[in-house]
Amino acid sequence: MKLLGERQFRQRYNGARAVIDSKDLRVREHPYLKFERGKKIAMRFDGQQVEAYENETIGVALHASGARIFGRSLKYHRPRGLLCVSGRCSNCMLRVNGVPNVRVCVEPVREGAVIESQNAFPNVTHDAYSLLDRLDFMMPVGFQYRRFIRPKFVSQIFENVVRKMAGRGSIPDEDAILSSTYPALELDRSVDVAVVGGGPAGISAAISAARAGAKVALFDENSHLGGRLLKQTCRYDDAGPYTGLRGFEIANRMVEETKFLPALTPHLGTLAAACYEGRILTVFRENSLQELNPKTLILAPGAYERTMVFENNDLPGILLADGARTLMNFYGVRPGNRAVVASNDGSGQALALELLDAGMYVEAIIESRACPEEAVRESTKSGTKLLSPYVVKSAHGNSKLNAITAVQTDGKGEEIPGTEMHLQCDTLCVSCGTNPAFELVSLAGAKMEYDPRADAFLPARTKGLEVASRVFVVGDVCRTRDLGETILEGCIAGNSAALLLGYGDGELKQATDKMLARRWEN
Amino acid sequence: MKQKYDVVIIGAGLQGLSVAYNLAKRGLTNVLVLEKGYLGSGASGRDIELIRAIFASPEWISLMKESIRLFRKLSSELNFNIMYAENGHMLLAKTPSQVKLCQEIHSSYGNDSRLIEPQEAKEIIPALNVEGIEGALYQESGATALTYGVLWGYAEAAQRLGVEICPFTEVLGISVVEGRVNSVTTTKGTVRTDTVVDAAGAYSRDIAKMVGVVLPNEPHRIEALVTESLKPFFSCNVVSLDSHVACKQTARGEVLGYAPSKAEAEVTYSTSSTPMFLRATAKAMLEIFPRLRQVKVQRQWGGIIDMTPDRSPTIGPVDEIDGFILNSGWGGYGFMSSPASGSILAEFIVSGKTNTIIESFSLRRFAQGRLVRDRSMIVE
16 A cells, blocks of 8 residues: 555645544545445443444444443453454454354344443443452563462462453353344355455455356355455555555445356355365354355455554554444444554555544554655644654553554664653554464465565465365465455456366466466566 | 483373373483473363263272372472362263163262252253253262363473473384383484383374384374353363263363264374364253353364273283383373373382282283273263
């Protein structure tokens, strides 16, 4: 991703803007996006009435209603808020209709749902156990099993207490069941091509294979296809056939294309849970787990965002960049009112612009890399400061974020004392790269090897993008360079899978070989 | 590594390290432990940590009584918290013959076991489904401990006493001179020794083959799964004599489960997971805890166990080779027996005097037709 032109940034958001302090976090106006929220729905969170809309998730609706603390950490009962907003972290696990440990950020709303705090007394907002967090001076190495073993009577008391404190939610109620939000899962168990992951790589693989004539099942755990791309509003100058479009536009076009292919069946809300020996894939939707044995398998699971390391980096109000994007660009709910953006990959300005688009005030952009001096100088004239090279030193706030301290670095990572800056904010968005979602890929037989170009452990693939016989791995999990390469890899895998099964002709073979050559050039 | 050791132990799992520690405790500290992978990389790091003494045969009962006696003081002895907790062990019976088996076990074990009615079982574990349960046997001193706690505890204590442990060192061969063990060749060189202990778990038959001893042991894969963590809702171990499912809730709140599946029949060194196991175990767990229906399985894993024809271990000296001592064939019972077996074998190595437990579990029993069949064994 490139730095946006500074001029473009200033033209749009020139001069300081007033901080809106609005309780209504739902975005009503947006330069490019329209939000269809559906009809109103009522739920209860710890006895309080919460208003939600049909197309939201429980977590998003709770956030919009002002809730910030969604859980408590296991040991010290530190407050935890929304972080990834993609069902990937353990921050937002609540009890819904008697079912424990439900990740509410991805759980669809239901009329009359009863949502309860767990692992806290009396509730997550006010938790008596959080006292433990204040006692850390007594436990320099932490609160763990090797402590308090002597004398014996202390160990017994301690063990009793600790055993009771274990676990998150309580066992489900006798009759607990989450009502279904999807139709029952109907599968063709011996489908030609199973594609896991409905992001750009997965969709393009599914489309390519289906076009060649193969029967394709496309699995995605989310309620929609498009992956992380669907939440981006910046323009892509590196997206192959879609260059020049905004992220969500590209995603929508690709999803649209899947609809005209009868051989392609998308299975939404369906998690590919595991892959066993012999290419057996287990998929899970709501209350049913099923196995299938596809003739070929294409894995495009994508990547997880990383968190940034600084003091108090778990305070509610600190969000991952794509988590913030999901909230504001997909559900139309602002993460907060006053934001700071911190990045170490030059994507800070793009994200700041998206926050401004959603109607937030952006206090500052903190880039750990050195930006051109001109950009820094220009930024002081606009309302949003660009601090570079700066890093976040610590976050402040009792139970939610209210300020951060940034500090200048010498460009090599060493902090310069005396340059600390205090910035008021209720939201901090951190953007610092991703880790490959390697789990399924490893289960399918891939070895993770160190890749010097990406400086990361990535699945070891053949030149034909295979990790095992008839198992292709494509996209962000292999840290593709740009969106164009992601889509290209998808096409290659889709075509190759179809060709392996005898679909397609010499022409398709030639086209695929050409794409492969392009993929591996330089 | 030095040139010469009094004893070389092959395998740094629970059994190998327990022998090493117990030797050092008895003053024999010139001991080397060789391990192909990392400490506990075999079955030791993969078991589900059940400890019980309610077995159906006198051999197992006396072994496990000794083990529980040693477990009780292990934390302070090793100066390492192994999280030993006597939370109880419950055997559930569904048919009259299973109830009869419970009665038999109860009368031969005695001690602190008691036969209980389904209602009392429900009082001990309120979430238990007692429908169809005819009766149960409950052992108060049934226990659990942290397998890695025991493993690291033994390793650290042994090293403190002077034992040398070499991980990532594979044994390539064992030389025998005039019917006696002479030296061991590893990937890191050759060492002289008179005594070798074969505690290589599922690979023990390959080690034995190096000195020409044929073991009847076979490697089989067994698997386990664990759910997401829940607040404690039961504390004792639960085993069904009917479906053979074994469950317990860990100190972290996860529910561990094991039930036999078709995948176990295969002789294999593979540790990969199977969907057969997942299905069989989920079904069996739901039968005893129907309220787990909405709970997610967090992970499943496989491990290879060393299984003998009668499911009982092969320990002690072998007739053909002097100085070659077996500590193998523990099947799924290596964790719970490790304190006793280590201590008994160390005693034998130091004093040369054998005892009844070593006698009854010797390799010789297969040739003599003295099999130890225990009807309480989970594995069918």
